[in-house]
Amino acid sequence: FRNALMDHIVSSTVNKLQSCQECSCNEGNVKCQTVPGLTNNQICLRGKQSVVVADQQVVAGPVGRTLVLTCSVNADAYPIPDIQWWRVNDQALSGTVTNGKLRIPYPLASDAGEYLCFVENVLGRSSATVTVNITRPGSCVHTTSQRTIEAGSTQDVYPLKPDEGPAADLIFVVDQSKSMAEEHKWLSKISTRLQQILLNHTVSHGLANTVSENFGLVGFAEDNVLTEKGVVIPMADGQHFGNAEEFSQATKQLVVNGRTEDGYHALKVALESFDFRQGAICHIFLVTDEGRTPIAPVLQKDDVLDALRLSNCTLHVIVKEELSDDALGMSYKRDSYIGLPDGGYYTTFGQGFAFVTSGDGNTHEAYIELALRTGGSAWNVGQLRGGSASGEAFTEALADYTLNATLADLCERCTCGLDSSLVCIPCSAANKLSAQLILQTPMTNPGSIASASCKAMGDPDATISWHYGQHECTADGKHIDCLIRNSPVCVTCSATNSDSQSNRTACFQLLDSCQHEQSGSTLLHNDVQHFISNMGCEQCHCDDGTLQCSQEAGVSSANCLQRPDNGHVSVRVSPANASVSVTQSISLLCSAVNRMTGRALRVSWQPHPPSAVIFDDGSLVFTSIRGEDSGIYTCFAQSDMASGSSMATLTVVPLLNT
Numbered sequence: 001f002r003n004a005l006m007d008h009i010v011s012s013t014v015n016k017l018q019s020c021q022e023c024s025c026n027e028g029n030v031k032c033q034t035v036p037g038l039t040n041n042q043i044c045l046r047g048k049q050s051v052v053v054a055d056q057q058v059v060a061g062p063v064g065r066t067l068v069l070t071c072s073v074n075a076d077a078y079p080i081p082d083i084q085w086w087r088v089n090d091q092a093l094s095g096t097v098t099n100g101k102l103r104i105p106y107p108l109a110s111d112a113g114e115y116l117c118f119v120e121n122v123l124g125r126s127s128a129t130v131t132v133n134i135t136r137p138g139s140c141v142h143t144t145s146q147r148t149i150e151a152g153s154t155q156d157v158y159p160l161k162p163d164e165g166p167a168a169d170l171i172f173v174v175d176q177s178k179s180m181a182e183e184h185k186w187l188s189k190i191s192t193r194l195q196q197i198l199l200n201h202t203v204s205h206g207l208a209n210t211v212s213e214n215f216g217l218v219g220f221a222e223d224n225v226l227t228e229k230g231v232v233i234p235m236a237d238g239q240h241f242g243n244a245e246e247f248s249q250a251t252k253q254l255v256v257n258g259r260t261e262d263g264y265h266a267l268k269v270a271l272e273s274f275d276f277r278q279g280a281i282c283h284i285f286l287v288t289d290e291g292r293t294p295i296a297p298v299l300q301k302d303d304v305l306d307a308l309r310l311s312n313c314t315l316h317v318i319v320k321e322e323l324s325d326d327a328l329g330m331s332y333k334r335d336s337y338i339g340l341p342d343g344g345y346y347t348t349f350g351q352g353f354a355f356v357t358s359g360d361g362n363t364h365e366a367y368i369e370l371a372l373r374t375g376g377s378a379w380n381v382g383q384l385r386g387g388s389a390s391g392e393a394f395t396e397a398l399a400d401y402t403l404n405a406t407l408a409d410l411c412e413r414c415t416c417g418l419d420s421s422l423v424c425i426p427c428s429a430a431n432k433l434s435a436q437l438i439l440q441t442p443m444t445n446p447g448s449i450a451s452a453s454c455k456a457m458g459d460p461d462a463t464i465s466w467h468y469g470q471h472e473c474t475a476d477g478k479h480i481d482c483l484i485r486n487s488p489v490c491v492t493c494s495a496t497n498s499d500s501q502s503n504r505t506a507c508f509q510l511l512d513s514c515q516h517e518q519s520g521s522t523l524l525h526n527d528v529q530h531f532i533s534n535m536g537c538e539q540c541h542c543d544d545g546t547l548q549c550s551q552e553a554g555v556s557s558a559n560c561l562q563r564p565d566n567g568h569v570s571v572r573v574s575p576a577n578a579s580v581s582v583t584q585s586i587s588l589l590c591s592a593v594n595r596m597t598g599r600a601l602r603v604s605w606q607p608h609p610p611s612a613v614i615f616d617d618g619s620l621v622f623t624s625i626r627g628e629d630s631g632i633y634t635c636f637a638q639s640d641m642a643s644g645s646s647m648a649t650l651t652v653v654p655l656l657n658t
Contacts, residue, residue, distance in 0.1 A: 049124035050077035052117055060133040063109060063152060065488065066443075066509050067095075068545065069102040069130050071117035081119040088114040088129075099543055109134050140416035142424075149416040152505075157414050157424070158407075167280035168406045169241070170194065171216040171313075173230070173266045175288035177258035183287055183318075184256070186384060186391070188248035191215050193399045195244040198406065215247035216240055216274050220266035221258030221288075228260055229295060230269035240274055261290045263367060264299040267315070271307050281406045282313035286371075289320040289381050291361025301370055308374050314405065315371040318379045318398075319363050328390075328397050329379035332372040337401065339383060339393035377401060417490050417505035421469060425501040437493045437504035443511050444484050445524040447593035447600050449574045450508040451481050456495035462502075467492040472617060474574060474589050481574035483591050483617075484508055512545025523547065524570075524593070530560050569594060569601065569644035571637050579651040580625055588620040588648050592637030601637040627652050 023032040055070045071083055083100030087093055094111050095104035104111055112134040118127045138151040144159040172187060174180065220230035233250050235242035242250065263286050276282050308315055323330060328337045328345060336348045368378040384394045414424040441450040455478065456462035466475040468491045473482040482489050490507040511525035519531050523542035530539050530552070537560035540549040552560075571592045580586045592601040603618040609629055612622045622629060630652040636645045 050081040050119040052119045054128040086116045138420040140422035173218045191244040214241035221261040223257040230266035262295040292366040317367045317371045331377040337397040343389040343392040454493035462495040462497040514542035514547035571644040571646040573646040590618040590635035
């Protein structure tokens, strides 16, 4: 032994088991001590305590982006230990350990903290600490409201400025015949309730503590040739619009001497007399217990419908019409509102129209059909007259419905994707349809094509559309393929039917590549390559950022690079199978990468028909496909040492004669 040198030796005595001794030299004196429990000769002579070092002492990333924690063990550790991972304070791991690496997919704020990588062999143990910081994710800003939505979250937002509340113009067009006296009194109750419920909803959603509801009143069918078509009932100050209290006072001016009721002319008076505010939601309520008696000049239903749509007003009719299931009312969305004996009500969603069982003259054709065509509703005035419980249920149901109808076009359910892309849909549509986004290749190599599919659950059937920003993607109905360069790609699937819309966002993540330091080559995940090293020929395998190399005995340097690898050139085509109609357009994406260098390769296509163009990104694009374009197309790529190819089958469907 040289001075200050420590080593292990195997000692034995007659009739005794071998033992392992650890000896040191100090100024010519050797001092040995037995290593307890170690009787294996090979371990004694070759054994080295394992020492682990964290590759990164601090690892940080945003919410939702995969983190990988790694530690390294001294190369001469023997026996070779397994790397284990723990969380400090015995908290459960939310990730998985593979080949000694801890992967935390889609980390949350709760995953932040200290992690311990730990190794142990018979000669000792070692540990290292890695601190994980989960940074605040990106965010989106809703332009009008200036509300900030964190990436990966959903919020209900009103497209109003921070100091604004929602605005609604609510016009009641009321029959003035003798039988309507009780309904005239009820107008005060419904206006007060509408103002109250709108204010409560506004404050509960964090909007300005202001309600901007304008109430207006038109009376028609008065026994006066000058006013029988309809006349605006002014507020106390002579204005056409007022708040709920002013409207309640104005209802006392209504008369009950009506004779000829033509609601179409009354609606025309309302649309021409009121100055509707820009940005306000307009609702007109027609209240009558009679059918329509046309007054010259006779107005047509389509003319009134066009006028309502031109003013962006929705019509709701409260008329003498008994509805099936004894419903209080029904909406154009096939929802029915059913009263309860205690004065409450319940809603049946999308169960079909509550078909009319009886009515008064042409009420259904003239008024109900008109209201539903504007996206409005129809209500049975008989339920309002049916006693206190029925009247209370009627008022509450109509007020709630009006609240939802007023805010439906304002409230937006907005989802901020992990790539800070904002997608908003009406709140009224958010819960009636569900989209499911499935990533077939959630983790992939740079230069590869990743795939996802989208499923929609709801009635009626939904159509699928995709949003992917500036990324290189090709979408075909429920399927999407994206070329992944050097950063994650996020896509949003939107499912839409006649009633609603649903959005889902997910991101393709990159697998870690490996760098072979001596050659400077880059290996992608799962690549196997051979290299000439100082020791001869070595085979190296990349496993998500970890390079594992081993010597190949008996292989000369001359033959090393000719050893079979996992393919130096990777070529992928998407879609692999496509079916399109004549005159439609389609793009076939092709990506090729040199697995030894990680660099993208130029590609060529065979055949190359005159109806197609090859773009710089390698895609074969048909702008107006022909029947003779059906066939198999092959994408080729060539490196200095190898080549590769991939095929796509294209089927052109002829148009049917109709």
